[in-house]
Amino acid sequence: MDDTLDRRWVEDLVRATIEEDLAGGVDVTTTATVDEAQVSVAELVARADGVVAGLEIAELVIRLVAGTEEVEVEHSVTDGTAVKKGDVLLTVRGKTRKLLTAERTMLNLVCHLSGVASLTRRWVDEVEGTGAVIRDTRKTMPLLRSLEKYAVRCGGGKNHRMGLSDAALIKDNHVIAAGGVAEAFRLVRKAYPEIAVEVEVDSVADALIALESGADLILLDNMEIDQLREAVEKIAGRARLEASGGLTLDVARKVAETGVDFLAVGALTHSAPVLDIALDLQEA
Template structure:
C-alpha cells in the first residue's frame, strides 16, 4: 500500500471482516479437523492471468488471525505485478488452524482488489499511446473506496475525487436545481473559491457555456464519438475534457483518439470480475 491509504483504517477494516467471518465464535470445521499444534506452509497462487493488488492487506488478515503467534511470510511479487496462472504470489508458514481460518477473508479482499487492478490494466493498455488517461469514479463498494482506488492505481489508472468534499462536480441535477450551467458554476465558485470544479454537460453548447463560465475541467456525458471530437475542437484546449458514460473496452480507443484528456470508467470498480487466487496448503 502507498501513503494515500490510511493504514489504521485498513487495520480496522481487516478486524471487522475477520469478526464477520467468525461471528464471535470459531471456525468449527478447522477446529474439529486440525490439531492445534500443527504447522503448515501455504502458498497464495494465481489461478488466472492478471495484475495483483492487495498483498499487504492479505498479510494483515493472516497476521491478525494468527496473533499472538508469529507467521513467516515471503513475497514472490508485489502489488502492481503482472502474473500468470500458476504463479506463486506469497508463501506463508504458520499454525495450520490459523491459515485455514484466515483463508476466505484473505482471498475475498485479495481476489477483488486484484480483479479491479486487472480490469484497469486492460483499459489502460487499450488506449495506450493516445495521451488520454483512465480514471475511476465514486461507483465503489461501500467502505472499500480507498482500497479499490488503490487497486486502480496498481493497474495503471488514476483516481478521480475520493469524497464529495475533495472537489466539486456539477452534475445535471445540480444544473437543474441552480437554473443552468453558468449559474451552477457561479454558485459553487462563490461558495468555494479555491476548490477544483468539474462541470458535467451533455451537449457541445453546454460545454462552451461551462468554458466561458471559467470551468477548467468538463465532463462530457454519454456523447458519441463525433460529438466528443466536436467538443475537443471547439473547446480548443481552454479546459480539460473527460469522457464518461456508456464507455466500453470496444469503444475506448476511439473515444481516447478524439483528443479528450480522461476517460472516467465506473466499471473499474463496480463491475470488475475477481482475479482467481487460491490458498494452497503444501504437503508436509
C-alpha cells in the same frame, strides 16, 4: 501498502471482515480437523493471468488472525505486477488452524482488488499511446473506496475525487436545481473559491457555456464519437475534457483518439470480475 491509505482504517476494516467470519466464535471445521500444534506452509497462487493488488492486505489478514502466534510471510511479487496462471504471489508459514481460518477473508479481499487492478490494466493498455488517462469514479462498494481506488492505481489508472468534499462535480441535477450551467458554476466558485470544479454537460453547447463560465475541467456525458471530436475541436485546449457514460472496452480507443484528456470508467470498480487466486496448503 500504498502510503496514501489510512493504515488504521484498513486495519479496522480487516478486523471487521474477520469478525464477520468468526461471529459464532470459532472456525468449527478447522478446529475439528486440524491439531492445534500443527504448522504448515501455504502459498497464495494465481489461478489466472492478471494484475495483483492487495498482497499486504492479505498479509495483514493472516497476522491479525494469527494474533500472538508466529507467522512468516514471504512476498514473491509486489502489487501492480502482471502475473501468470500458476505464479506464487506469497508464501506463509504458521499454525495451520490460523492459515485456514484466515483463508476466505484474505481471498475475498485480494481477489477483488486484483480483479479491479486487472480490469484497469486492460483499459490502460487499450488507450496506450493516445495520451488519454483512465480514471475511476465514486461508483465503489460502500466502505471499500480507498482500497478499490488503490487497486485502480495498481492497474495503471488514476483516481478521480475520493469523496464529496475534495472536489466539486456539477452534475445535471445540480444544474437543474441552480437554474443553469453558468449559475451552478458561479455558486460553487463563490462558496468554495479554492476547490477544483468539474462541470458535467451532455451537449457541445453546454460545454462551451461551462468554458465561458470558467470551468477548466468539463465532463462530456454520454456523447457520441462525433460530438466528442467537436467538443475537443471547439474547446481547443482551453479546458481539460473527460469522456464518461456508457464507455466500454471495445470503444475505448476510439473515444481516446478524439483527443479527450480522460476517460471516466465506473466499471473499473462496480463491474470488475475477481482475479482467481487460491491459498494452497503444502503437504508436510
